[in-house]
Amino acid sequence: MSEATFNLDLVKYEGKVHKRCILSVNEERKEAKILETKNRIFFTNRQVYFLNKQVSLLTITTDASTTVEVQGRSVTVNKDILLEARDQGESSKIAELFSRPRKEAELKSRQMLLGAEGSIRGFLKIREEALCFLANLRRNPRKTMLELSSTLGEGLTGDPVEAMTRLYSERLAKSWDDLISSLSGIEMQVGKDRTNRLYAVTYFIGKLQDAFFEGKDPTKLEMLKGFGLELGFDETIFVGLSQKNANDGLLDLFRNIRLIDFSENSSALIAPVKTG
Amino acid sequence: MSMIKCINGHEQSDSTALHLKCSVCGEAMLYENACLQQLKTLPKVDLTFEKVSIVFIGLPNSSPSLVEDKELYASSILVGDYNMETVETVTLGRTGATSWLDFYSKYLEKLGRWMRFVGLDKSPYRLLVVDTRKPVSVLALAAIERSWKNTIVLAITGDQTSTLIEQNASYVAIGTALKHGFPVIAVSTSYIDELIFYTEKEGLVVRFQALIPILYRLVSAIDSVMDMLGNDTRLGIKEHCISAILSASEKIYLSVESMLSAQESSFSINAKKEDIATISLLAFAPVDVLNRIEKAFAKYRREELKDVLAADHQEYPSDGSPSSELYDLLMIYGIKEGLTYEQLKSGYDTIAGMVPELSLEKVV
Numbered sequence: 001m002s003e004a005t006f007n008l009d010l011v012k013y014e015g016k017v018h019k020r021c022i023l024s025v026n027e028e029r030k031e032a033k034i035l036e037t038k039n040r041i042f043f044t045n046r047q048v049y050f051l052n053k054q055v056s057l058l059t060i061t062t063d064a065s066t067t068v069e070v071q072g073r074s075v076t077v078n079k080d081i082l083l084e085a086r087d088q089g090e091s092s093k094i095a096e097l098f099s100r101p102r103k104e105a106e107l108k109s110r111q112m113l114l115g116a117e118g119s120i121r122g123f124l125k126i127r128e129e130a131l132c133f134l135a136n137l138r139r140n141p142r143k144t145m146l147e148l149s150s151t152l153g154e155g156l157t158g159d160p161v162e163a164m165t166r167l168y169s170e171r172l173a174k175s176w177d178d179l180i181s182s183l184s185g186i187e188m189q190v191g192k193d194r195t196n197r198l199y200a201v202t203y204f205i206g207k208l209q210d211a212f213f214e215g216k217d218p219t220k221l222e223m224l225k226g227f228g229l230e231l232g233f234d235e236t237i238f239v240g241l242s243q244k245n246a247n248d249g250l251l252d253l254f255r256n257i258r259l260i261d262f263s264e265n266s267s268a269l270i271a272p273v274k275t276g
Numbered sequence: 277m278s279m280i281k282c283i284n285g286h287e288q289s290d291s292t293a294l295h296l297k298c299s300v301c302g303e304a305m306l307y308e309n310a311c312l313q314q315l316k317t318l319p320k321v322d323l324t325f326e327k328v329s330i331v332f333i334g335l336p337n338s339s340p341s342l343v344e345d346k347e348l349y350a351s352s353i354l355v356g357d358y359n360m361e362t363v364e365t366v367t368l369g370r371t372g373a374t375s376w377l378d379f380y381s382k383y384l385e386k387l388g389r390w391m392r393f394v395g396l397d398k399s400p401y402r403l404l405v406v407d408t409r410k411p412v413s414v415l416a417l418a419a420i421e422r423s424w425k426n427t428i429v430l431a432i433t434g435d436q437t438s439t440l441i442e443q444n445a446s447y448v449a450i451g452t453a454l455k456h457g458f459p460v461i462a463v464s465t466s467y468i469d470e471l472i473f474y475t476e477k478e479g480l481v482v483r484f485q486a487l488i489p490i491l492y493r494l495v496s497a498i499d500s501v502m503d504m505l506g507n508d509t510r511l512g513i514k515e516h517c518i519s520a521i522l523s524a525s526e527k528i529y530l531s532v533e534s535m536l537s538a539q540e541s542s543f544s545i546n547a548k549k550e551d552i553a554t555i556s557l558l559a560f561a562p563v564d565v566l567n568r569i570e571k572a573f574a575k576y577r578r579e580e581l582k583d584v585l586a587a588d589h590q591e592y593p594s595d596g597s598p599s600s601e602l603y604d605l606l607m608i609y610g611i612k613e614g615l616t617y618e619q620l621k622s623g624y625d626t627i628a629g630m631v632p633e634l635s636l637e638k639v640v
Contacts, residue, residue, distance in 0.1 A: 134319065134321045146362075149361075172317075202311050203311050203314075223293055223294070226294075227293070230296055231296070
């Protein structure tokens with residue numbers, strides 16, 4: 001159903017009260033029209049005629065910025081238009097229709113933020129796998145190469161290390177492109193500062209991966225710790241890090257931490273928040 | 277060390293401290309480029325491989341003293357009841373395969389893949405110790421890529437004591453190695469059967485176990501061995517045999533000269549002095565003995581081997597251990613073409629006459 005109609009007892013708008021109005025909400029066109037019923041009296045051949053005529057009073061565009069408040073039978077739209085419905089059930093339905101665009105926008109925005117977080121995790125996950133592969137290769141090249149035998153296709157004729165490194169580089173490049181596209185997608189929505197903060201979070205975890213790959217330099221880890229705290233990660237992360245000695249499973253430490261805070265009142269919007 | 281810039285171009289180094297805001301102007305530090313430059317590209321890894329890969333083909337990898345050497349990667353290619361692949365061993369299931377052609381047809385691709393995936397090509401040198409009588413030998417030699425330079429084949433060859441089918445396999449395996457351009461050092465089965473050495477580490481070793489110290493010497497002097505064989509190849513000589521004296525001392529052999537002369541009776545294949553085209557000596561001895569060895573070798577070559585095309589020797593001074601008066605001599609002889617498989621020819625022809633598929637031409 002794209003159009004819904006409601007009878008209103010009154011509409012208060014710009015200080016005037018209008019009685020006997022009709023509200024017509026068209027979801028497709030994202031607009032709501034309020035019509036006022038006017039009584040007209042006609043005199044002809046000594047007879048009196050009463051005629052009800054509907055006059056357009058107001059058109060409201062319904063979008064993500066539309067605000068709605070409900071109190072009993074009253075619905076206040078955009079803070080200055082008061083609609084009084086026939087009953088409480090109708091007022092709830094009206095409020096729901098007016099707030100739907102905002103909810104849809106919020107849902108879309110949340111999905112985009114989730115996508116952005118997913119793309120960061122995806123990129124770092126592939127990087128972790130690739131660094132684990134390279135670390136194993138450095139430690140025990142022949143064993144690691146033989147293990148590639150099941151990963152790389154039967155038809156491979158070239159050097160297996162080159163083939164696997166190329167494969168990881170391609171996957172990493174692709175996931176980087178996904179990350180870029182995803183973060184530029186939310187930049188309009190969350191602003192450049194917050195997008196940059198997400199890059200900083202990515203860089204922070206990437207540098208942790210590097211530290212473990214290079215053999216975990218404690219000085220470097222200490223310096224990264226300062227940055228991590230500035231980004232909003234708490235001390236428990238670093239306790240976990242101190243117990244690790246390889247890249248494998250590094251991202252698990254961040255599994256229960258949101259890289260993006262979705263809470264409406266968050267001052268940062270994008271900040272690491274522990275979820276469980 | 278890399279730099280991260282703020283929106284106004286102020287730099288901060290990632291080796292000192294990282295911050296969200298610029299310490300100069302307070303604007304945001306930009307991390308997108310830093311991610312792009314430093315996280316998108318994988319770091320380069322320098323891989324270290326052992327200097328020598330030794331592969332026992334049709335033979336168990338049975339030498340602890342060789343395997344423990346950090347400069348050495350040792351593996352073996354065997355036939356068994358089922359297929360199995362590890363870094364050290366590949367076992368090929370014998371089901372339905374009896375002749376060398378069966379193994380060759382069935383496993384060429386699989387074995388070549390295993391060789392590439394364990395990085396057999398990564399070591400600068402390869403020494404293949406092959407029991408050429410075994411059907412798996414032809415397959416293994418065919419699976420080695422021709423482009424893998426610095427590959428030496430030490431071929432344990434069949435002889436008159438071997439069955440005709442063993443002689444056929446041995447002939448084809450040697451022919452395959454030579455077709456691939458790999459220098460072949462031939463060691464006959466009879467030679468191995470009669471091998472007996474005393475070594476400080478193992479005591480008295482006989483037969484195949486006595487071949488292990490020879491292999492160890494070949495491996496420890498691999499650069500020189502490859503140079504010697506390379507020089508022979510340039511002269512058109514691809515077949516070789518050896519003779520060895522290990523843990524020798526001047527108390528046993530009256531002089532180095534007499535010891536060198538004694539080598540003529542212990543060639544690793546049925547060869548005569550006239551068959552020798554080149555001679556190379558590897559001497560592992562105390563410095564003062566090395567001097568005598570050098571002089572004796574020069575005299576021996578001048579007087580006993582006047583017609584050889586080339587002669588070479590390399591000396592390896594032994595350490596200062598109490599047993600350093602003992603010395604090892606290993607002679608590598610370049611021999612005339614065809615001598616390696618001369619004795620195998622009639623056995624090969626008999627089998628190839630009966631089963632034409634079992635001929636050298638079948639190996640690509």
